[in-house]
Amino acid sequence: MTIDPKDFIVGPDATIADIDLHQETFTTADGRRLTDERADAIARRTANLTPGRKSLGGDGSVSPVLQFRTPRKREVEALAQELGIRPSELARRALDEYLDNHARGA
Known part of the structure; x- marks a missing residue:
């Protein structure tokens, strides 16, 4: 059975209704069939999730976000793929290396 994510897009006209999983x-x-028990378990597991990746600090806190633009996006993506990492990880590594070697007062 192939699942197409496009089948699960919720549009602006969507409504939410309670359903009786026994009916x-x-x-x-x-x-697997969704039961009340499984729905409750899923809700408990996802109740405290924060969108995005895990904490970079390892303490569970939300990591700050820094965004920037670059005309070299294709180069970044190609190198990240070659290294087997995400472009965001490559950017973090590059910025960390630069700050370690050039930060004033460090």
């Missing part, structure tokens, strides 16, 4: 059958992405 209606819903199957989760892993192919």
